[in-house]
Amino acid sequence: MTVKHCKSVQSAITQSSYKESVSFSTPQKLFVNPEVFRKLFKPTIDALIKHLDKLFKDPNLYDLHHIIMVGGFSECELVQTAMRKTFPNRKIIIPDEAGLAVLRGAVLFGHQPKKIGKRILRKTHGIQSWPEWEAELHPETKRVQIDGVDRCKDVFYKFAVKGEKVEDGHSSGQIFQALKTDEKTLECTVFSL
Template sequence: MQPVGLGGTADITVHERLPDDSLEEVIPPSGGNWGGTAIDQAYIEFLNSVFTKKVIKKLKSDELEDYTTLCHEFEVKKRSITSDLTTDIVITLPYTLVEFTVKHCKSVQSAISKSSYTNSVSFSTPQKLIVNPEVFRNLFKPTIDALIGHLDKLFKDPNLFDLRHIIMVGGFSECELVQTAMRKAFPNKKTIIPDEAGLAVLRGAVLFGHQPKKISKRILKKTYGIETLPEWDPDLHPKNKREYIDGSYRCKDVFHKFAVKGEKVEDGHSCAQIFQALKTYKKTIECTVYISDDTNPMYVTDPSCQRLGNLIIPIPYLRYGETFDIEETMIFGGTELLFRAKNLKTGEICENQFELF
């Protein structure tokens, strides 16, 4: 089954229900700006075209309450528009918008006549904007087409050959135009829209809070690792990464992978590695976690990498020439990552928890 979350944006996941009723991710989550926010932006661009950007900008800066009312008017209309509606859409305009338009464009009708909507939009006094339903539907079309295009590409994945159900949730799922487009584009799949789809995401979050083990396996969207300092190899490492540490040349900023983007991990999955501590003349050692959009990042300074967080480990007293090792462990649990560092000399453990991307 494929849940499609359509609120301000589109968030798409694919899960397989296992015999024990738990869920397993089939492909990595994906999404984009294909929800209500994009439609709202299309509406603002429509208003800019009809009344000019200058007027809409002035309305927003001088009369924010009226601007918000104008946006809310659209919120109501976009839930009622349908594929077969033939009657015009009537938008009630704030008086201040009419006033500003008259001041800058002589009249509302004059502003309309200079726009690209001169044959499909009209003004009725005192405060009614009459919009052809096809024009109104066209505000939705680019966003819906982009969503359908993304899903169509996803469905070509060999792992989804037997996908039969699409579950739509989120406020934008209540729009009939989206529902019709989905059923028309994918007639061989059953599209399910629960009652009060806008509240389904909230309800799901509450249920997940009570049953965090319900999703037993997830696919990592990022590569996870730490910064390491291996011995310098002139045939492998660039010169600007060379650093003299504890009597030998080391390569700084090397990304050591613990888990790779696209890897499927079970709840509680852990991976560990033992490293010899360097720069032991300091009082503490910083162990830093990095994530990357690449499957094989070389250095933590690569453009695809970003710092997730760190641990500060106290360095115990060491005699001259003495070394000690640190065991670093990542534990993937649900929506969180536990990073643990254990001083193998003293047994001391430090931990930190991060959001799992």
């Protein structure tokens, strides 16, 4: 790979596709046409809006009426304007020093984890199970016989499902037993999808 080096910032601008919309002056000031500047942010802002729009269509979020914008990017006026334009029926809150809010939240959670009462699960968690085989529920190809009992192999037993709202301290459990009466151990793999 060949790397080309220009002798100055001005010559780099002159040789670029931005030569008509970007200029440089001393001492080290770069002037960018406002429309070109906006276009640099557009793909990222559009992706953010699309993602949020998808989230708001989730039935678990039907009652969400407030948006709290945090992180450095939330301080960008272009992002704020796009959010207000796209979600006019939601109250948008931008705290002072929004760029530090994530850090402060992490520190607060570290010291006071009970402050977050509920969360929405990002993944589904479960294990492989071998329940008794049921003709109307399980495919014939998964039917196996173990100790004289027809079972269905490779069934995913879910403990918690993606998108589910859980409260602090939530737990889920199930009693399992070894498949064969003479087995002394039970191997269990937990999956997160």
